[in-house]
Amino acid sequence: MPFIANTDEQRKEMLKDIGVSSFDELLKDIPADLFAGEINIPAGKSEMEVTNQLQKLANRNANNLTCFLGGGFYDHFIPSSVDALSGRSEFYTAYTPYQPEASQGTLQAIFEYQSVICRLTGMEVANASLYDGGTALCEAAMMAINITGRNRIVLDSGVNPIYRNMLYSYSKNLSIEFEEIEVKHGQSDRTKIEAALNEDTAAIIFQNPNFFGGVDDFSDVVEMAHAKGCLTIASVYPISLGLIKPPGSMGVDIVTGEGQSLGIPLSFGGPYLGFMATRMKYVRKMPGRLVGETEDTNGKRGYVLTLQAREQHIRRDKATSNICSNESLCAVRAxxxxxxxxxxxxxxxxxxxATKAEYAKIRLGKIKGVKVKTTTPTFNEFTLELPCDASIVVSKMIDKGFAAGFPLGRYYSGMENFLLVAITEKRTREEIGMYAEALEGIL
Amino acid sequence: MSTPDNLKYTKDHEWVRIDGEIAIIGITDHAQNELGDITYVELPAVGKKVEANGELAVIESVKAASDILAPIAGTVSEVNNALDDEPEEVNDSPYENGWICKLTDIDASEVDGLMSAADYEAFIK
Amino acid sequence: MSKLIFEKSIPNRKGYSLPELTDSEKECNLHIPSKYFATEPPELPEVSELDVVRHFTNLSLENVSLDANFYPLGSCTMKYNPKACERIAAMDGFASLHPLLPQLRGGGMLTQGALEVLHETENLLCEIVGMDAFTLQPMAGAHGELTGIMLIAAYHCDKGNKKTKVLIPDSAHGTNPSSATIGGYKVVTVPSDANGCMDMNAFEESLDESVAAIMLTSPNTLGLFNPDIHTLADKAHAVDALLYYDGANLNAILGKIRPGDLGFDVVHLNLHKTFATPHGGGGPGSGPVGVKESLIPYMPTSIIVKRQDGTFALEYKREKSIGYIAPFYGNFGILLRAYVYILLLGKEGLSRVSENAVINANYIMAKLRDKYDLPYNRSCMHESVFSATRQAKNGVTALDVAKALIDRGFHPPTIYFPLIVKEAMMIEPTETESKEEIDSFIQAMLEIAELAETDSESFHALPKTKSITRLDEKKAVKDKIFSV
Structure with missing residues (x-):
């Protein structure tokens, strides 16, 4: 039997030492009628057979399309050393570092990860990771509600529609009220936001760049919110922070995001990496594990899981969140x-x-019938207005070898002709050119 | 382990002292000793109304969190903000500097149902 | 302790290479107003690729890990993670697949292989635990619990039931009460009886029409199986309270007993425990949720369906669904590993898992029971809970025993959990460990027990073999240094 070391002889010897004559005797307290009959699953197969079977399934996935699809999840290049190092089994076969002396590798790596998230976002404290960008945003909303004691959330419609759906699902059984603010010309509508913020509002949630790719400076929105005693929550794309203003310098209170772009494969939706950072004054209300620096008995620097009294294994029904497992290995990759x-x-x-995206905008804008939306500046993703239904165009582009982008009509009614196109460093000038030619041919 | 005579005690190891219209509340020497090094006290908001046995505050040690329950009903009138920076005062001085909060709008006779120092000492034996 | 990566930074040193922009791309100006730009670049370390490789290689060597050490961490099921699963998860046809592809028109056809993996995994899990449908979306056990509670709430709401409470035994994992609270319910804790199982009298006293669900771990966190489970299920169902199965300890009964047959309505599994996916230093995990037929209408969006022609599709519009609990289909890379594990072991392999896990646990219990106290002295399932109370009288606590084990090359058991056992030490060997490995662990535990009697003082300086000695956790809380 694979992965079971003990031989039948050893089993017998062990049962004898236990003081029973058979395995069944060990389970004698369990009523016989509780045992299942035969479980109807296939017999085990060899590693070779299973590998071949799965290779066939892998081949049935269209991973050969040239990817212009983003929507919050991007096709970035992953350096070899990320796989080599995170693939060390000392990292991936260890458990949660509850015994710090036996886990300094994971603990220091996570401490460094927390530090780098703070440096990217301009915030004071980051946790050790959450499941993904969507659940991180939901946790941030709950955190704001706990901090303010208010129950209303203003939600900008530039936030990823999948994440907005998640927010609605999670709050269904709790008395949380949402007000969604329509984006105006691709940008957050200041007038409507200001009108929506009031003394019952726990937080406003926005995204930068927003789902349409638009970059913004939310400093004014933060000011409006703080004037009403509301917190601000920003969901951000970490790669953009190499260039654009970090949420910390806009005065944002809680920052979350999807860390998939930081060396984590797309892998059909997970495992990904939810990151979260906040101000030090809110650290006790922050969900998730946290690594802190301390000293050993000789005064030597070391790291431990800390502020654990916030967490479910101690506070149980009064914990800041129910999260236990996180995405530690993905944080190590990041x-x-x-x-x-x-x-x-x-x-x-x-x-x-960003530059390649500008190149693509110019190139695609030259196609007859295609309009590039230019009302807001963009980072690596932008919106095209097509002369016909974008989902039909996408479907035809698949035959030409392209995942052409995300048809916005899927989530925004009235935007059936709009296509969201993402560019990363992996897209060459030639690929952009071929994409443009293919699109031209279809329209 | 000290148990001052001028206080009243609960089974959950809180003490209460009535000072005119006000009740002062903290945890006992025995409780702080059981909890070990206290690292944080989550203080209630001033103005919060509590029932007797209602949740008042939370005391954290490195690996535990314990609820502090109100020995009697009332409204929180003052909290010991010094504990934010020095939660260890609860260990060092549970009956003096380590007090947790004060209640107004109280019915002082409610403390009659609580334990005396002698009863409490017998209770924790 | 080794330097932080930031402390190795040298200005202008580089560890990356990026493709050059072509001339025609370079000519494009960014149309981003300057006020949108960062004024300072993020202070990331400036190090070479070798600096990075050496830094993280050396860090990894500071970890005790399953591949290098026996890791009997109770409740965590630290079994061997087959390498075949790793290689398959890294196949390009899986690893580079964009999750939005199925949402492109006709897009389901682009990911038939991945959808088949998911659909087959759902079917296998249904059969293994006796449920009618599975969602693979929850990304960890606690996430599965919350999903399960949301499903239960949707069920009661749809039926017009007025439910406010969830009953949970005092031996439960902290995630249970926490998930129930976040799901909008009030938690009622039910005490354990002298046998370590839920006290049936107390249970019946707490059970009334307002109870939405009872969350149970079976065998429970003390490693004990509740023989009254059928009675309990009948009583719960009589007031339309649903029975929730926390799959943390499924390894004990895998292939032998199915939660679905016991009367459970909702289960969550921890694939990173029972189904051998790696723990990753604390995650990623995967916490699929299985339900009985009455709860299928409420399953989260999306649902994988098999069409008549044998192809697979995703269904998004379901009237009674609880909606989106994850952005996509769950932690696909982890689900894939669990699927491979099930295929490798097959029917017979899975039931051998629980047999060997139970034998290994009982063997340890038999060999240590003379030297360590057993608060519940009966046959255990896949793990046993000892107490270091006898050693503590000499000043050697469960924590001291743990540190002494580290110096002997073992990861310690779970300590101080379950909370209802003083000085608890929860030992779960799993089925993949050999008798020889277990014997050397037993030997170490016996030596430690002896030393606790003769030289208790020596424990406080342990561990001695690691790069650091015992760390000051109080200082960490007080200093609040979470980043540099």
Whole structure:
């Protein structure tokens, strides 16, 4: 039997030492009628057979399309050393670092990860990770409600529609009220936001760049919110922070985001990495594990899980959140990726993505019938208005070898002709050119 | 372990002292000793109304969190903000500097139902 | 302790290479107003690729890990993680697949292989635990619990039931009460009886029409199986309270007993425990949720359906669904590993898992019971809970025993949980450990028990073999240094 070491002889010997004559005797307290009959699943197969079977399934996925699809999840290049280092089994076969002396590797890596998230976002404290960008945003909303004691959330419609759906699902059984503010010309509508904020509002949630790719400076929105005693929550795309203003310098209170772009494969939706950072004054209300620096008995620096009394294993029904497992290994990938990239690399990467996107806008804007939306500045993703239904165009582009982008009609009614196009450093000038030619051919 | 005579005690190891219209509340020497090093006290908001046995505050040690329940009903009139910076005062001086909060709008006769120092000492034995 | 990566930074050193922009791309100006730009670049470390490789390689060596050490951490099921699963999860056809592809028109056809993996995994899990449908979306056990509670709430709401409470035994994991609260319910804690199972009298006293669900771990966190489970289920169902199965300890009964047959209505599984996916230093996990037929209408968006022609599609519009609990289909990379594990073991393999897990646990219990106290002295399932109370009288606590084990090359058991056992030490060997490995662990535990009698003082300086000694956790709370 694979992965079971003990032989039948050893089993017998062990049962004898236990003082029973058979395995069944060990379970004698369990009533016989509780046992299942035969479970109807296939017999085990060899590693070779299973590998071949799965390779066939892998081949049935269209991973050969040239990817212009984003929507919050991006096709960035992953340096080899990210896989090599995070693939060390000392990292991936360890458990939660509850025994700090036996887990300094994970603990220091997470401490460095927390530090780098603070440096990227301009915030004071980051947790050790949450499941993904969407659940991180939901946790942030709950955190704001706990801090303010208010129950109303103003939600900008530029926030990823998937995340907005998640916010609605999670709050269904709690008395939380949402007011959604329509984006105006691709940008957050200041007038409507100001009117929506009041003394019952716990927080306003916005995203930068927003789902349409638009970049914004939310400093004024933060001011409006703070004037009413509301917190501000920003969901951000970490690669953009190599170039654009971090939420910390806009005065934002809680920052969350999806860390998939930081060296984590797309992998059909997970595992990903939810990050969260906030102001030090809110640290006790922050969900999730947290690594802190301390000293050993000889005064030597070391790291431990800390402020654990906030968490479910101690506070149970009064915890800040129910989260236990997080995405530790993905956080390790992120710190490795960001260490490789470094201070200059993150700026260069952000600049390359944004510049290529500008190139693509110019190239695609030349196609007859295609309009590039230019009402707001963009980072690496932008919106095209097509002369026909975007989902039909996308479908035809698949035959030409492209994942052409995300048809916005899927989530925004009235935007059926709009296509969201994402560019990363992986898209060459030639690929953009071929994409443009294919699109031209279809329209 | 000290148990001052001028206080009243609960089974949940809180003490209360009536000072005119006001009740002062903290945790006992025995309780702080059981909890170990106290690292944080989550103080209630001033103006909060509590019932007797209602949740008043939370005391955290490194690996535990314990609810502090109101020995009697009332309204929180003052909290010991010094504990924000020095929560260890609850360990060092549970009956003096380590007090947690004060209640007004109280019915002083409610303390009659609580334990005396002697009863409490017998209770924790 | 080694330097932080930031402390190794040298101005202008680089560890990356990026493609050059072409001339025609370079000519494009960014149309971003200057006020939108960061004024300072983020202070990331400036290090070479070798600096990074050496730094993280050396950090990894500071970890005790399952691949290198016996890791009998109770309740965490630290079994061997097959390497085949890792290689398959890294296949390009899976790893580079964009999650929005199925949402492109006709897009389901672009990911048939991945959808088949998910659909087959759902079917296998249904059969293994005796449920009617599974959602694979929850990304960890606690996330599964919350999803389960949301499903239960939707069920009661739809039926017009007025439910306000969830009953949870005092031996439960902290995630249970926490998830129930976040799901909008009040938690009522039910005490355990002298046998370590839920006290049936107390249970019946708490059970009334207002109870939405009872959350149970079976076997419970003391490693004990509740033989009254059928009675309990009948009583719960009589007031339309649903029975929730926390799958943390499924490894004990895998392939032998199915929660669905016991009367459970909702289960969550921890694939990173029972189904051998790696723990990753605390995650990612995966917490699929299975339900009985009556709860299927409420399952989260989206649902994978098999069409008549044998192809797979995702369904998004379901009137009674609780909606989105995850952005996509769950932690696909982890689900894939669990699928591979099930295929490798098959029917017979899975039931051998629980047999060997139970034998290994009882063997340890038999060998240590003379030297360590057993608060519940009966046959255990896949783990046993000892207490270091006897050693504590000499000043050697469960924590001291743990540190002594680290110095002997073992990861310690779970300590101080469950909370209802003083000086608890929860030992879960799992089925993948050999008798020889277990014997050397037993030997170490016996030596430690002896030392606790003869030289208790020596424990406080342990561990001695690691790069650091015992860390000051109080200082960490007080100093609040969470980043540099």
């Amino acid at each position: 710190i490795i990726y960001l260490s490789l990239l470094g201070k200059q690399g993150i700026q260069d990467l952000a600049y390359i993505c």
